[in-house]
Amino acid sequence: MGENKVTVEFVEDVALICINNPPVNASGVVVRQGIVDALDEIKAAGSAKAIGLYCAGRTFIAGADITEFGKPPLEPGLPEVCNILEDNEIPIVAVIHGTALGGGLETAMGCHARVAVPTAKVGLPEVLLGILPGAGGTQRAPRLAGISNALDLILSGRHVPAKDALEMGLVDRIDDGEPREVALAAAKDVVVGTLATRRTGELTTTPDDAAIETTMAAVQKKHPHLISPQKCVECVAASTGDFKEGLAFERARFMECLPSPQSKGLIHAFFGERAVANIPERKAQARDIASVGVIGGGTMGSGISTSALMAGLPVTLIEVSQEGLDRGVATITGNLDGAVKRGKMSPEKRDAALAKLTASTEMESLAEVDLVIEAVFEKMEIKKEIFTKLDAICKDGAVLASNTSYLDVNEIAAMTRRPQDVLGLHFFSPAHIMKLLEVVVGEKTAPEVVATGFALAKKMRKVAVRAGVCDGFIGNRILGHYLKTASYLVLDGAHPDQVDKALEGFGFAMGPHRVGDLAGLDIGYMTRKRLAATRPAEERYGGAIADRLSENGWNGRKTSKGYYVYEGRDTLENPDLNAIIDEERARAGITPRVFSDEEIVERYMTAMISEAARVVEDGIALRPVDVDVVFLSGYGFPRFRGGPLHYADTIGAAELVKRIEAYAQEDAHYWKVPALLRKMAEDGGSFADLNKGK
Numbered sequence: 001m002g003e004n005k006v007t008v009e010f011v012e013d014v015a016l017i018c019i020n021n022p023p024v025n026a027s028g029v030v031v032r033q034g035i036v037d038a039l040d041e042i043k044a045a046g047s048a049k050a051i052g053l054y055c056a057g058r059t060f061i062a063g064a065d066i067t068e069f070g071k072p073p074l075e076p077g078l079p080e081v082c083n084i085l086e087d088n089e090i091p092i093v094a095v096i097h098g099t100a101l102g103g104g105l106e107t108a109m110g111c112h113a114r115v116a117v118p119t120a121k122v123g124l125p126e127v128l129l130g131i132l133p134g135a136g137g138t139q140r141a142p143r144l145a146g147i148s149n150a151l152d153l154i155l156s157g158r159h160v161p162a163k164d165a166l167e168m169g170l171v172d173r174i175d176d177g178e179p180r181e182v183a184l185a186a187a188k189d190v191v192v193g194t195l196a197t198r199r200t201g202e203l204t205t206t207p208d209d210a211a212i213e214t215t216m217a218a219v220q221k222k223h224p225h226l227i228s229p230q231k232c233v234e235c236v237a238a239s240t241g242d243f244k245e246g247l248a249f250e251r252a253r254f255m256e257c258l259p260s261p262q263s264k265g266l267i268h269a270f271f272g273e274r275a276v277a278n279i280p281e282r283k284a285q286a287r288d289i290a291s292v293g294v295i296g297g298g299t300m301g302s303g304i305s306t307s308a309l310m311a312g313l314p315v316t317l318i319e320v321s322q323e324g325l326d327r328g329v330a331t332i333t334g335n336l337d338g339a340v341k342r343g344k345m346s347p348e349k350r351d352a353a354l355a356k357l358t359a360s361t362e363m364e365s366l367a368e369v370d371l372v373i374e375a376v377f378e379k380m381e382i383k384k385e386i387f388t389k390l391d392a393i394c395k396d397g398a399v400l401a402s403n404t405s406y407l408d409v410n411e412i413a414a415m416t417r418r419p420q421d422v423l424g425l426h427f428f429s430p431a432h433i434m435k436l437l438e439v440v441v442g443e444k445t446a447p448e449v450v451a452t453g454f455a456l457a458k459k460m461r462k463v464a465v466r467a468g469v470c471d472g473f474i475g476n477r478i479l480g481h482y483l484k485t486a487s488y489l490v491l492d493g494a495h496p497d498q499v500d501k502a503l504e505g506f507g508f509a510m511g512p513h514r515v516g517d518l519a520g521l522d523i524g525y526m527t528r529k530r531l532a533a534t535r536p537a538e539e540r541y542g543g544a545i546a547d548r549l550s551e552n553g554w555n556g557r558k559t560s561k562g563y564y565v566y567e568g569r570d571t572l573e574n575p576d577l578n579a580i581i582d583e584e585r586a587r588a589g590i591t592p593r594v595f596s597d598e599e600i601v602e603r604y605m606t607a608m609i610s611e612a613a614r615v616v617e618d619g620i621a622l623r624p625v626d627v628d629v630v631f632l633s634g635y636g637f638p639r640f641r642g643g644p645l646h647y648a649d650t651i652g653a654a655e656l657v658k659r660i661e662a663y664a665q666e667d668a669h670y671w672k673v674p675a676l677l678r679k680m681a682e683d684g685g686s687f688a689d690l691n692k693g694k
């Protein structure tokens with residue numbers, strides 16, 4: 001085996017092992033076997049006094065091959081390979097460039113010394129995939145770096161720069177140069193004794209019970225739903241004992257995590273965030289975007305401007321009045337100051353970004369920009385006026401985007417003589433923080449304009465998801481549907497606080513009423529008014545309670561009162577809420593009934609899945625995974641559940657159909673079985689099959 005993914009080279013009295021498994025040198029079975037074979041070959045040759053192990057391409061081993069997870073194990077396993085490296089008679093020095101992550105760092109820790117190039121980073125991000133470092137990482141990291149550093153590394157999953165890794169003791173030296181040259185020099189230094197080597201497993205860990213206790217309490221509080229963080233702490237705690245026993249303890253904990261639905265959900269999220277870039281337009285040449293115009297200095301426009309500035313792009317901000325413009329500039333400045341405070345940006349970078357901001361009350365200032373994002377009030381008439389003007393002002397080839405969250409992008413594009421250059425770029429508030437960008441593709445949008453939207457998202461470090469045109473696109477369309485369920489649950493007998501707590505128990509960061517209060521209840525109020533005329537007669541109206549709150553001026557956090565009352569940092573009961581609920585139930589002739597938390601979650605999730613299935617069926621989302629990523633990056637969906645349609649597969653189409661049919665007994669208009677789901681139930685199919693193109 002080996003397939004030339006692992007090669008050996010002898011230079012004088014040292015040997016070099018090179019791993020070459022693009023794109024990220026994941027340590028799949030071929031690499032693992034290749035390493036074992038390479039060590040055998042070097043031993044048989046008998047000439048080498050030290051070995052340098054390095055990688056070709058852009059990075060050191062970036063981890064175990066995640067695609068092998070969940071499949072029958074292929075020998076030799078990574079734990080075994082790390083032990084074989086450690087037991088090797090001839091000392092081995094690992095040379096790290098790019099990122100040594102997970103199984104990559106574990107491999108390096110199995111070696112007898114580590115040298116990093118200055119730009120290298122190391123980390124143990126397994127916890128982010130619902131597992132733990134299971135190839136000795138939890139036993140070797142504390143032996144090299146101490147308990148406290150190991151806990152930080154393993155529980156945060158963060159990428160630690162070489163300099164810090166050196167300070168922690170994870171690496172022994174930093175040398176600049178090409179990995180092969182560094183490996184050759186390091187191996188020679190081992191031979192002459194200027195680079196010390198030892199077996200990590202022979203070191204001891206100094207106990208630190210205080211760090212273990214504090215960290216355990218912190219993870220139980222921060223991640224009550226997750227199983228792997230606590231197991232990580234237990235494993236690190238075990239590193240003060242016998243090394244072999246520690247490895248066995250770690251292996252057992254790892255095997256408890258690997259098959260868990262949480263780990264499957266987190267791995268689905270990892271690959272999903274990459275899969276969404278696979279769009280029909282991916283081969284089109286994106287246009288160069290060297291400058292951006294933003295129309296509207298409200299929260300949205302300012303957030304988008306901030307995001308573009310943080311990506312290094314010059315921004316021209318347009319507002320109708322000088323006052324509005326000043327407010328916009330102040331918001332952007334505040335956003336950038338916030339980024340500095342959170343350590344996301346240096347003060348110098350902030351100053352450089354602000355220097356690239358131009359503010360103007362004249363739309364004509366957009367004549368030369370490469371891309372314009374309109375982010376004004378959600379009224380079709382205003383948008384049409386703006387796009388007519390943009391058509392007259394902007395240079396040929398400029399991309400014209402609307403940040404509308406539900407309006408018809410085709411209608412907006414039709415106001416221009418260049419509908420091929422128009423698309424929707426739907427950011428989520430606060431736009432400089434939220435990861436999601438829905439790229440809304442109109443009937444006439446050119447492929448290179450779609451590709452430009454995706455390229456812009458990448459520059460802004462956002463996750464772009466391709467969406468078709470419909471009211472609300474992917475996310476808000478589904479949201480509009482399942483929020484009705486939340487309102488029906490309250491009308492029928494559940495309390496808003498119970499609904500919130502049940503869904504927080506499921507894993508959402510905040511329940512829908514808390515989110516409503518945060519976003520502002522006036523937004524939903526306006527949407528209900530807008531849609532009132534088109535609401536079908538058979539549709540049950542769920543907005544009565546929320547309407548009453550808004551009509552009282554209780555629009556949530558910004559008015560200190562909504563479903564809850566907000567006092568400083570405290571969230572309290574709204575003492576007036578129950579009376580409103582009782583009145584609206586009485587008005588609708590409802591005798592309230594008791595709902596279990598389980599039923600609340602079931603109904604809410606079934607509603608979400610139903611509309612999500614229709615969004616896939618209608619081709620608004622390319623695949624189920626696109627819906628999943630929208631919810632994971634824009635709607636606070638619990639990542640460990642993988643997204644609504646990954647979660648749907650864990651329930652199964654047949655069960656979902658059964659649920660919908662049962663609910664339809666009460667409300668046949670709202671609860672309808674999506675054709676796609678019915679077909680899946682009949683054929684035994686799944687959303688995962690659709691992701692694979694089956």
Ligand code: COA
Nearest residue numbers: 023024026062063064065066067099101102103125126274
């Ligand atoms: N196993 C299998 N495939 C992997 C992988 C792994 N550990 N890490 C990355 N890949 C794949 C990606 O899916 C992607 O495939 P695609 O091009 O078909 O979409 C490709 O390698 C490149 O990865 P990408 O993330 O797009 O590149 P990047 O340069 O932005 O980031 C990393 C590189 C290594 C930082 C990033 O991929 C990463 O964090 N990987 C996971 C590391 C990890 O968790 N390791 C621990 C596992 S034990």
